[in-house]
Amino acid sequence: MTRLAIVGLPNTGKSTFFNRLTGASAKVGNWPGITVELYSARIILGAQAVEVVDLPGIYNLHGFSEDEKVARRFLEQTPLNLLAVIVNATQLDRQLGLALQAKELGIPMVLLVNMQDEARRLGIEIDRERLEAELDTPVVMMSAKHGPGLDEARRVLTERLHAARETRANPQVFARDDAIAARLDELYSRTVSQPRNVSDALTDRLDRVLLHPQLGLPLFFLAMLLVFEAVYTLGAPLQDGMAWVLDHAREMYLDGATERWGAAWRSFALDGVFDGAGTVLSFVPIIVLFFVFMGILEDSGYLSRAAFLMDAFMSRLGLDGRAFVMQLMGFGCNVPALMGTRVMRSRGLRLLTMLMIPFSLCSARLQVFVFLTTAIFSPTIAPLVLFSLYVASFGAGFLTALLYRRGLRNTEPLLLELPPYRFPTARQMLLRGWQETSHFLREAGPLIMLGVILVWFLTHYPFDAAPASAETLAGRIAAVFAPIFQPIGIDSLLTVALLFGFIAKEVVLGALAVIYGVGQENLASVMATRIDGIQAYSFMLFVLIYTPCLSTVAVLRQESRSWSFTALAIAWPLVLAWLVSFVFYRVAMWLV
Amino acid sequence: MTLDQLSPGDSGLILDVDAEPALRTRIEAMGLRVGRRIQVVRRARGGGPLQVRVGMTDLIIRPMQARLIRIGPAPPEPPP
Numbered sequence: 001m002t003r004l005a006i007v008g009l010p011n012t013g014k015s016t017f018f019n020r021l022t023g024a025s026a027k028v029g030n031w032p033g034i035t036v037e038l039y040s041a042r043i044i045l046g047a048q049a050v051e052v053v054d055l056p057g058i059y060n061l062h063g064f065s066e067d068e069k070v071a072r073r074f075l076e077q078t079p080l081n082l083l084a085v086i087v088n089a090t091q092l093d094r095q096l097g098l099a100l101q102a103k104e105l106g107i108p109m110v111l112l113v114n115m116q117d118e119a120r121r122l123g124i125e126i127d128r129e130r131l132e133a134e135l136d137t138p139v140v141m142m143s144a145k146h147g148p149g150l151d152e153a154r155r156v157l158t159e160r161l162h163a164a165r166e167t168r169a170n171p172q173v174f175a176r177d178d179a180i181a182a183r184l185d186e187l188y189s190r191t192v193s194q195p196r197n198v199s200d201a202l203t204d205r206l207d208r209v210l211l212h213p214q215l216g217l218p219l220f221f222l223a224m225l226l227v228f229e230a231v232y233t234l235g236a237p238l239q240d241g242m243a244w245v246l247d248h249a250r251e252m253y254l255d256g257a258t259e260r261w262g263a264a265w266r267s268f269a270l271d272g273v274f275d276g277a278g279t280v281l282s283f284v285p286i287i288v289l290f291f292v293f294m295g296i297l298e299d300s301g302y303l304s305r306a307a308f309l310m311d312a313f314m315s316r317l318g319l320d321g322r323a324f325v326m327q328l329m330g331f332g333c334n335v336p337a338l339m340g341t342r343v344m345r346s347r348g349l350r351l352l353t354m355l356m357i358p359f360s361l362c363s364a365r366l367q368v369f370v371f372l373t374t375a376i377f378s379p380t381i382a383p384l385v386l387f388s389l390y391v392a393s394f395g396a397g398f399l400t401a402l403l404y405r406r407g408l409r410n411t412e413p414l415l416l417e418l419p420p421y422r423f424p425t426a427r428q429m430l431l432r433g434w435q436e437t438s439h440f441l442r443e444a445g446p447l448i449m450l451g452v453i454l455v456w457f458l459t460h461y462p463f464d465a466a467p468a469s470a471e472t473l474a475g476r477i478a479a480v481f482a483p484i485f486q487p488i489g490i491d492s493l494l495t496v497a498l499l500f501g502f503i504a505k506e507v508v509l510g511a512l513a514v515i516y517g518v519g520q521e522n523l524a525s526v527m528a529t530r531i532d533g534i535q536a537y538s539f540m541l542f543v544l545i546y547t548p549c550l551s552t553v554a555v556l557r558q559e560s561r562s563w564s565f566t567a568l569a570i571a572w573p574l575v576l577a578w579l580v581s582f583v584f585y586r587v588a589m590w591l592v
Numbered sequence: 593m594t595l596d597q598l599s600p601g602d603s604g605l606i607l608d609v610d611a612e613p614a615l616r617t618r619i620e621a622m623g624l625r626v627g628r629r630i631q632v633v634r635r636a637r638g639g640g641p642l643q644v645r646v647g648m649t650d651l652i653i654r655p656m657q658a659r660l661i662r663i664g665p666a667p668p669e670p671p672p
Binding site: 009059060062063064065090091092093094097181194196207211213304307308309311312313315412413414415416417418419 | 613614615617618619620621622623625633634636637638639640641643647648649650651652653654657669
């Protein structure tokens with residue numbers, strides 16, 4: 001197979017180019033000797049099939065970051081026909097260094113100078129012929145985002161691939177640390193001329209406001225509020241629509257189609273498999289929307305500004321400002337927020353953020369809390385109760401970061417580029433939303449289905465017992481765990497509801513209705529007579545903190561690629577939830 | 593004098609990057625190399641990071657890392 005790899009620094013539009021070159025056909029895949037997955041795609045260039053691999057963004061072939069090790073390992077292990085090095089035309093003063101290093105590998109190479117539109121606007125002039133001669137490499141000027149130069153890039157790549165033989169990188173290059181600084185400066189001064197003052201005036205003006213010492217943080221919170229509202233206000237009706245379609249499909253077709261099946265099989269098909277698929281699908285609208293708006297935050301350059309503004313606080317927790325953005329987004333739904341942590345390149349930092357996000361009080365838990373607080377507490381204190389749960393949510397997240405920051409250490413220094421403000425294109429954002437969604441469906445989908453079916457089995461077996469009653473497996477498990485849940489004021493009926501809540505936290509309400517044997521419309525009045533305020537609050541604290549929902553667990557595993565981390569992310573919240581509820585319940589009982 | 597001691601708006605010349613090899617490689621790859629002119633654009637409040645400008649690149653760097661970068665007086669800019 002003819003193989004082409006793309007390398008470049010972060011923020012060079014490398015992935016944009018990869019996506020433009022390969023369409024939406026990219027898949028993540030494993031490579032021998034490499035622990036992380038890389039995006040690759042098979043395309044036809046000219047008359048031959050070519051496998052294109054997008055390597056992670058690297059600063060230096062000799063670098064020590066996780067991404068740099070991955071890229072180096074890939075180049076060591078994998079024979080290539082061609083290497084496309086992509087650089088940002090406005091930063092050639094440092095980016096040409098990577099081209100010089102890559103040249104030494106001895107693999108046939110093409111240099112793609114991207115963002116030439118920005119460079120031209122800033123008055124930077126690049127002598128393409130001279131650059132070609134100095135590097136002895138074809139050079140293409142292009143703008144991957146807007147399109148100019150793309151056809152030329154495709155033509156040159158095709159041409160070179162046709163001529164090139166499979167080559168292995170010269171292994172000595174990886175061992176020696178070259179002193180390219182002098183060569184870089186010389187190459188730069190010979191090929192590029194730039195006006196003295198090249199900073200982007202619009203960016204400077206915007207930064208004076210957006211990074212203002214007093215205004216910066218309030219504007220940041222305002223921006224977060226707007227993005228949050230946009231994602232979840234637009235997402236809610238789409239999710240409702242999806243639920244409506246699924247409900248109707250069930251009523252119109254499936255109920256009839258399964259009529260003659262045995263009761264157990266029918267329940268398995270409808271309450272197990274079909275509801276499992278429904279759970280997976282219900283996330284699709286918000287994942288697409290989340291990545292559209294995250295794309296705006298990230299590609300515009302504002303996410304790095306958020307890191308600047310929040311860093312003083314977050315660095316004390318072993319995190320950085322981007323972790324805070326994802327934590328906030330988790331208040332809508334934990335699932336896309338966890339996927340969003342991929343912007344962080346340090347594994348320790350990423351895992352610590354992923355451990356913290358599930359404590360964010362998501363909209364599913366909010367439904368349960370709004371219902372219970374209005375059912376059990378008087379209208380004057382219900383809002384205060386709800387507010388205190390938000391405080392507990394932040395508290396649990398920050399406490400977790402503090403406790404685990406040594407174990408999950410952030411190995412990368414905070415050296416973030418502040419790129420000029422840019423407009424992302426609609427095409428880029430939609431493509432990203434599509435890629436993330438299909439990734440979620442493939443990776444997390446099966447695990448979520450399996451979990452839903454498991455919980456279905458626990459709450460329905462033996463099939464002659466009433467679902468979720470004391471005779472079912474779930475009821476028996478609740479009885480076994482009674483000594484653990486009694487001390488925190490949660491009776492066995494509520495324990496079964498917690499088991500349901502593992503599927504999705506909003507399921508707790510439906511489960512309570514089934515368990516108490518009443519319709520949802522009467523649930524509030526019935527519950528008010530069965531449990532008191534202290535029990536209800538202890539239960540809510542537990543629901544807030546305990547094991548994240550099944551979909552969150554599936555995504556924790558998808559993103560961490562580690563079962564032991566996933567186990568920690570399940571067990572720790574369970575322990576913390578019990579401790580918090582226990583302390584609250586005992587203190588409250590003692591006070592009353 | 594080290595980078596974290598520069599006031600916003602001030603420039604200096606990088607004399608030395610006194611970091612362990614991994615960090616040094618990274619700092620240099622971001623353009624902070626010996627002999628280059630560096631300007632502190634602003635600092636975040638509450639001991640937060642610095643925004644610095646080197647050549648064509650704007651970066652944020654924490655005070656802890658900025659302390660590793662030794663700075664000398666910048667030569668006056670040549671007239672345009």
